[in-house]
Amino acid sequence: MPMPNARAVTENPGPVIRVAELTVRYGERRILDRVSLEVAPGEIRVIMGGSGSGKSTLLRHLLGLERPAAGHVELFGRDINAIGAQELFELRRRMGVSFQGGALFNSMTVGENVQFPLREHTRLDANTIRIMSRMKLEVVNLAGCEHLMPAQLSGGMLKRAALARAIVMDPQLLFFDEPSAGLDPVVSAELDELILRLRASMNMSIVVVTHELESAFKIADRITVLDRGEILLTDTVENVRRSGNLRVRSLINRIPDDSPVDADAYLERLTRTD
Amino acid sequence: MVRAFTENLGRRVIGGVEEFGYGAALLAESLFWIAAGALRQQPVRIAAVAAEMVRVGVSAIPVVTILAFANGVMMALQGIYTLRDFGAESQVIPGLAMSITREFGALIVGIVVAGRSGSAIAARIGAMQMSQEIDALRVLGVNPVRHLVAPILLAMVVTVPALTVLANVVALLGGGLLCSLQMHMSLAAFTELTLAALDVSDVSQGLTKSVVFAVLITLVSCSNGFAASGGSEGLGQRTTRSVVLCIAAIVIADMIFTFFLSR
Numbered sequence: 001m002p003m004p005n006a007r008a009v010t011e012n013p014g015p016v017i018r019v020a021e022l023t024v025r026y027g028e029r030r031i032l033d034r035v036s037l038e039v040a041p042g043e044i045r046v047i048m049g050g051s052g053s054g055k056s057t058l059l060r061h062l063l064g065l066e067r068p069a070a071g072h073v074e075l076f077g078r079d080i081n082a083i084g085a086q087e088l089f090e091l092r093r094r095m096g097v098s099f100q101g102g103a104l105f106n107s108m109t110v111g112e113n114v115q116f117p118l119r120e121h122t123r124l125d126a127n128t129i130r131i132m133s134r135m136k137l138e139v140v141n142l143a144g145c146e147h148l149m150p151a152q153l154s155g156g157m158l159k160r161a162a163l164a165r166a167i168v169m170d171p172q173l174l175f176f177d178e179p180s181a182g183l184d185p186v187v188s189a190e191l192d193e194l195i196l197r198l199r200a201s202m203n204m205s206i207v208v209v210t211h212e213l214e215s216a217f218k219i220a221d222r223i224t225v226l227d228r229g230e231i232l233l234t235d236t237v238e239n240v241r242r243s244g245n246l247r248v249r250s251l252i253n254r255i256p257d258d259s260p261v262d263a264d265a266y267l268e269r270l271t272r273t274d
Numbered sequence: 275m276v277r278a279f280t281e282n283l284g285r286r287v288i289g290g291v292e293e294f295g296y297g298a299a300l301l302a303e304s305l306f307w308i309a310a311g312a313l314r315q316q317p318v319r320i321a322a323v324a325a326e327m328v329r330v331g332v333s334a335i336p337v338v339t340i341l342a343f344a345n346g347v348m349m350a351l352q353g354i355y356t357l358r359d360f361g362a363e364s365q366v367i368p369g370l371a372m373s374i375t376r377e378f379g380a381l382i383v384g385i386v387v388a389g390r391s392g393s394a395i396a397a398r399i400g401a402m403q404m405s406q407e408i409d410a411l412r413v414l415g416v417n418p419v420r421h422l423v424a425p426i427l428l429a430m431v432v433t434v435p436a437l438t439v440l441a442n443v444v445a446l447l448g449g450g451l452l453c454s455l456q457m458h459m460s461l462a463a464f465t466e467l468t469l470a471a472l473d474v475s476d477v478s479q480g481l482t483k484s485v486v487f488a489v490l491i492t493l494v495s496c497s498n499g500f501a502a503s504g505g506s507e508g509l510g511q512r513t514t515r516s517v518v519l520c521i522a523a524i525v526i527a528d529m530i531f532t533f534f535l536s537r
Contacts, residue, residue: 063413085417086314092415103406117414120316165414 014077016041016173016205017062022071024057024229031057033229034071041172044199044206046216049226050251055209058226059177062207063097064088075173093121095173096166100181102158104150104165110137111146114164121169136164140194156187160194167198173205174198180212192218213252217241225251297493300419304427304492307420316417322425330391330426331433334383335440337390341382342441346374346448354456363457367464368471370449375472376536379442380480381528384487387434388520392495395426396516399499400509408500418500427492434488435481442480483531490523 017039024032032054039045049055060066061073064080072079075091083091104113114133118124124132137143140160145153153161159179166174176195180188192215199206210216216223217237224234227247233240243249311317353366399422402408411418450464498516502509 063409065409065412089316089415089417092413095413097410097413099406099410101406103410105407105410106401106405120414120416 014041015039015074016043016076017045017207018072018074018077019058019062020072020074022058022061022073023069024054024061024066025069031229032061032068035226035229035231036071037224037231037234039205039207041205042199042203043221044195044208044219046220046223047207047209047226048211048213048216048223048251050211052228053226054229055211055226056177059175059207059209063175064092093169094171095175096169096171097175098159098162098166098177098179100178102150102162104158104162106150108150109146110142110148110150110153110161110164113150113161114146114168117165117169133164133168136168137161139167139198140164141190155182156184156191159183159191163191163194163198167202167204170202171204174207176206176208178210178212179208180210180215188212188215189218191215195219227251293497297497300423300493300497301427301489303417303419304424307417307424308428311420311424316420318420318424318428322421323428326425326429327433329394330387330429331437334386334390334433334437338383338386338437338441339444341386342379342444343448345378345382346370346445346450347452349373349378349445350449350452350456354453366449366457367453367467370446370453371468371471372476374445374449375442375476376479377528377532379445380438380484380487381524382445383434383437383441383484384491384524384528385521387430387437387487388491388495388524389517391430392491392520393513393517395492395495396499396502397509397513399496400502400512403500403502404505404509423492423496426496427489430488430492431485434491435484438480438484442477479531479535483528486527486531487524490527491520494520494523 015038019035019037022032022035023030035058047055047058061068067081073081076094078087078091080088080091105116108116111133114136115129118129118132134146137146140163142157142160142164145157150158179191179195183191195206195208196219198204208219220237222234222236223240225232225240225248232245232248233243240248241252308318349370350366353369354363357363357366408418411421446468450461453459453464454461495516498512502512
């Protein structure tokens with residue numbers, strides 16, 4: 001099992017991410033309920049859960065894309081909802097994000113997409129920027145694809161191109177949303193290997209949001225299992241596998257949720273006039 | 275029934291106020307980045323402004339030319355036939371000069387740009403919003419308003435007045451050609467009479483309106499793009515809404531301007 005990078009832990013003992021009592025509501029609905037977690041430097045943390053468990057909402061709050069109803073999200077020791085725009089801007093330069101659909105800029109080539117953060121945040125000359133982007137494309141096995149447009153890429157290539165853009169600034173923290181979604185098992189396994197290689201070579205902390213069990217068990221140092229907006233469990237892969245928690249077991253063994261239906265609530269849903 | 279009506283009305287009023295506030299915030303933020311972006315090492319890219327100027331301005335030249343010319347011809351025709359009954363055909367020239375420079379040049383350009391670029395901007399930003407490209411910009415530490423809206427605003431406030439000048443000249447040329455045919459006068463004489471009828475304030479009134487139209491088109495189309503959701507259906511609705519609101523805003527702003535500036 002891969003372990004957190006020892007050197008990074010020694011240099012910076014504080015957690016890279018600290019979430020405390022995070023609560024998110026959309027109207028009356030509570031999407032996340034007092035979620036707390038910490039991610040250590042060099043750790044690969046997988047946030048796992050079924051559809052509607054709140055993992056995408058949690059990711060958006062970790063990225064500072066939304067403000068919570070209550071609770072705190074700290075990145076590198078700074079509360080991202082309490083700092084100014086400029087400080088948040090500086091923090092974001094230390095992290096990379098690979099979105100589920102890639103979110104590559106469709107009007108740019110793959111090469112321009114990867115070069116984009118360097119052009120925006122550095123004063124490097126065009127030649128250096130081109131070389132650096134090619135290096136990152138080599139890392140994700142997309143050498144020679146820089147002239148392609150995003151629409152010309154397959155699903156796996158899109159994710160790898162997005163990953164190249166996410167790591168081009170050598171971030172200390174990488175977020176990866178559903179790396180395996182929509183990919184065949186071979187391509188999915190390649191991406192898992194790539195994530196492990198990146199951690200080993202770049203000393204970065206990686207947060208992966210996924211519902212793919214096989215992938216989660218392969219890459220995670222620790223897994224946080226999220227269900228209906230609550231954290232059921234945060235533990236190592238072995239302990240999650242051995243967990244006696246019924247809901248965790250249901251998720252791992254792919255057993256549908258057969259919790260009994262409240263008859264009154266069911267009747268109310270059917271007869272409600274909007 | 276009454277309750278539902280008032281609730282619906284209230285919701286729409288609140289929505290309208292929210293949208294107006296959002297547009298105002300978008301304008302303030304864009305102006306901030308234009309003025310202070312370089313100081314914060316996040317300048318508004320000149321290349322992006324130039325690209326928008328080509329999209330908004332250069333590409334619109336053919337359609338603006340055709341519409342302005344046709345409009346000038348039609349206005350001259352209507353003016354000649356109407357004034358002929360009063361024996362005042364010669365008054366068509368000052369009428370044309372003032373109505374085109376004060377009103378119709380800017381209005382034609384505003385409507386053309388709203389239809390062409392307003393819809394394209396709303397669709398482009400809306401598609402980016404739905405494919406998480408806007409989120410990607412934010413997490414890459416790039417302010418979407420600085421990257422997307424500020425270049426469009428700059429390009430609009432330069433190209434829409436420039437197109438208005440073009441529309442004025444072409445519409446007057448169309449009117450002049452028609453007058454020279456119908457009234458047996460030379461184009462030189464038409465030009466002389468037109469310049470004699472015009473004041474700097476007539477031209478500046480039209481150009482001031484065009485700057486206001488440029489700002490309105492930018493804010494309405496960008497805010498509709500950012501608010502897009504609900505897949506291709508939602509994107510289509512936002513694009514249509516953007517064009518309709520742009521044209522409505524232009525006509526209402528024009529009316530208010532004319533009311534105050536013509537007193």
